[in-house]
Amino acid sequence: MNRISIKLGLLFLVFILLIEVGLFFYLYTGLAGTRISEELESLRLRGNSHREVLEKHHDSATLSHVALMESEAETDVIITDEDGKIIRTSTPLVKGAREAVEQWQGYSLRYKGEIMQGNWKNKPYIATASPIRLNKKNVGTVYMFENTKDIQDMIARLQHHFYIVGVISVLFSIITIFALSKFITLPLIRMKRATQKLSQGDFSVKLGAHSRDELGQLGTSIQTLANELHRLKEERNEFLSSISHELQTPLMYLKGYADVAKRQSNSEVERNKYLNIIEEEAQRLSQLVKDLFQLAQLDQHTFLIQKQNVKLYSYLHHIIQHFDLALKEKDIQLQLNCPQEIEVNIDPERFQQVVVNLLDNALKYSDNGTEILVIVRELPKKVTITFKDQGIGIPSTDLPYVFDKLYRVEKSRSRKSGGYGLGLSIVKEIVEAHGGAVTIESGVGKGTMVEILLREDV
């Protein structure tokens, strides 16, 4: 039994009891009230009709006849003379009727009849009085009585029913509490335990089959969250171990070359050569750390993309100029195919990194004497920038992973060319932060094509 099902169950119980009490009062006052006024009315009319008979035949025989009629009926009668003296009664008479009539003497009564006692709850009878008049002169009164026992019995029965309903609804609520705890709150409790486990870093959460309602959806969401956290944790561990592995090799180099450079037997030229290697390797390391830092920022979305309208042609042209020397060295032709007027909304500094990384790859992984194409196209609501090379290409088994951090197709091949496998992951993060998308196509020996899509409305 858990708190939430008790709460829900009690709420249910209170709700039912409220309805029941409301219904009871409605029936109690309404039902009893109308019943009583009906009885009073018919009692008064009955008294009036006796009175009319008596006004027509005011004699001893008629008086006795009326008394006899009432003796047979459920109702009772007491007839008095003009002085209020009781001259006829029906038998048996409801208890206290005589005393009441004696008390009521001297009242001035309306001709259409008067209600003398309407309090059915506390008195054993209700009563009406109809004056008898001959030639505008009071000659007596017909008092009618009716036992209230029937009505009181009816009300008692009503009360009894309500007690039974009350008990049944309490039982029903207890059953509901059990049912609730089984069907509604049990999954909630399970989810609570699951999230507690999650917050303690245990991601092996299994919530089992889910229903299609909101609770089931919540369960599915929690399961997805747990799986995602699990994946992130593993990814992070993997990433950390690859980083330490990556750092290990250059540091080993550094240490090795430093040892060699320290040797007394070295000539000046040799020593400089070693020191240059050390410097280069340190530079590469520093670049790696910068890239990693940038990726960490991109991952956490802690950096700001400050977009502005940029004329793409002159922007790309300017960046490409930095590659002139390297291109010439490898005798590679670079063609920029971009309409002059195209403008895009980008963060020029961040986006420069995208272009540089892609050109760097195209250059690094292409043979001498080949060609690189940069093509810009404006389509409805979007602009694409395509980088095409005739380089060595990427095997299709590696293609899905090239955007992963620290992923390189062939460790030895890019070690030579100095990459850590971060270039494309930085490209992807920056392009996506701009609201764009990046795709890659490649074939071994055929070349590689990377396409960047920028939407104009973001």
Ligand SMILES: Nc1ncnc2c1ncn2[C@@H]1O[C@H](COP(=O)(O)OP(=O)(O)OP(=O)(O)O)[C@@H](O)[C@H]1O
């Ligand atoms: N244009 C391309 N032609 C052939 N292979 C490519 C090309 N671009 C990327 N690759 C392959 O994809 C891998 C990942 O590329 P990425 O740019 O992320 O890393 P990198 O170039 O090795 O290192 P970094 O860019 O960090 O210096 C590369 O190691 C390379 O094998």
Ligand SMILES: [Mg+2]
């Ligand atoms: Mg690269």
